[in-house]
Amino acid sequence: MRGLQLSAALCAAALLAGGWGAGKKEAAERVVKVVVMQPVKMEFVQKIRVQGNVETKAKAEVSSRISGTLDLMKADEGQRVRKGDILFQVDRIKLENDVKGQKHKLAVAEAELKIAVINNELARTVADKAQVDFNRADQLRKANAVSDDAYERAALNLKEAEAGVSKAEAQANYARAKVGQEQANLEIAEKNLSDSLIRAPFDGMVILKKKDPDEFVNTGDIIYRLENPDRLELVTMISAVYYDRIIPGKTRAVIYAPNGSVAGEGTVGFRSPAIDSLSRTFTVKIDIPKEFHMVSGQLCELDLILRREEGVGVPNQALLDRRDNRRAVFVVRDGRAEEVEVKTGIVDGKWTMLLNPAALKGLPVVVEGQAFLGSGDRVDIAPAGKEGK
Numbered sequence: 001m002r003g004l005q006l007s008a009a010l011c012a013a014a015l016l017a018g019g020w021g022a023g024k025k026e027a028a029e030r031v032v033k034v035v036v037m038q039p040v041k042m043e044f045v046q047k048i049r050v051q052g053n054v055e056t057k058a059k060a061e062v063s064s065r066i067s068g069t070l071d072l073m074k075a076d077e078g079q080r081v082r083k084g085d086i087l088f089q090v091d092r093i094k095l096e097n098d099v100k101g102q103k104h105k106l107a108v109a110e111a112e113l114k115i116a117v118i119n120n121e122l123a124r125t126v127a128d129k130a131q132v133d134f135n136r137a138d139q140l141r142k143a144n145a146v147s148d149d150a151y152e153r154a155a156l157n158l159k160e161a162e163a164g165v166s167k168a169e170a171q172a173n174y175a176r177a178k179v180g181q182e183q184a185n186l187e188i189a190e191k192n193l194s195d196s197l198i199r200a201p202f203d204g205m206v207i208l209k210k211k212d213p214d215e216f217v218n219t220g221d222i223i224y225r226l227e228n229p230d231r232l233e234l235v236t237m238i239s240a241v242y243y244d245r246i247i248p249g250k251t252r253a254v255i256y257a258p259n260g261s262v263a264g265e266g267t268v269g270f271r272s273p274a275i276d277s278l279s280r281t282f283t284v285k286i287d288i289p290k291e292f293h294m295v296s297g298q299l300c301e302l303d304l305i306l307r308r309e310e311g312v313g314v315p316n317q318a319l320l321d322r323r324d325n326r327r328a329v330f331v332v333r334d335g336r337a338e339e340v341e342v343k344t345g346i347v348d349g350k351w352t353m354l355l356n357p358a359a360l361k362g363l364p365v366v367v368e369g370q371a372f373l374g375s376g377d378r379v380d381i382a383p384a385g386k387e388g389k
Contacts, residue, residue, distance in 0.1 A: 052236030
């Protein structure tokens, strides 16, 4: 009996001891391990990342202006050409013969015109003589010094002479019209000959050759495609909400090469004067310097720089979202966490600018472990270095 009482007493003592230990552990204050850092002063860049196509400023599809056989092709794919260099020619010999034949026809027509003019002058002389004879016969008739038959012959001769003048004038006019027609035909033949020889419209490179020598082509058939690889631009479509913020000649752009590296910076050279009503976008073009070593057709990314501003910022991860679109950070004062509401501005990569940095009162900001904090919690601090943007 005494043994049982001793066991019960020992058990009770053990329970009391265990209960007191648990109570002490629960009463111990919670300590949260955090990483802190001071806000950083830096330049913040507001930008939008978009994609664009590399295009050449000078490009042309060179086509045949006449139908015929390709007599001559001077350029191959990949070949550079200078403005005015011969590219190809169509039916040169035939068209040269057409010009020679038309010049001969014009010469014949001009000779016929000269004869017609001479005949017209001769007819006019005959008519003038007939007029004199008629006037004399008319005076003699009034004096009864000439027979009616002689008077009538004089009148008839005058009418025949005047008809001859009209006929000669008509023949001369016809000859003049024929000369004009042959002159026009000659100009057409010379134009066809000129159109048969096609030259490069600008300095560039042959990107595509679509026909071969001795192949028949029709008017309008594309023979070559030319581009100037030294005058490139990056063309992109931007949302209409940014229209007023893109300023030609001022807005800068950071251009990335296809491998993701920074190729360099350029300036917006063109902003379309209107916004597309269907897509609600507008076109932006940026000149690409030759040293960027890009080619037309490439797809590139670029950052359009909307604004640059000096300010104080914290890593994005330090910010906590609260109700009613509020944002906050935890700072550390005297070893305890304190929540501070902040106003944010530009987000630049991993950093966010604070519009009210004075609210932090120079205290370090928690950048790791803040998700487990509450205001007033004791913290175990570990410093952090500045992160790169």
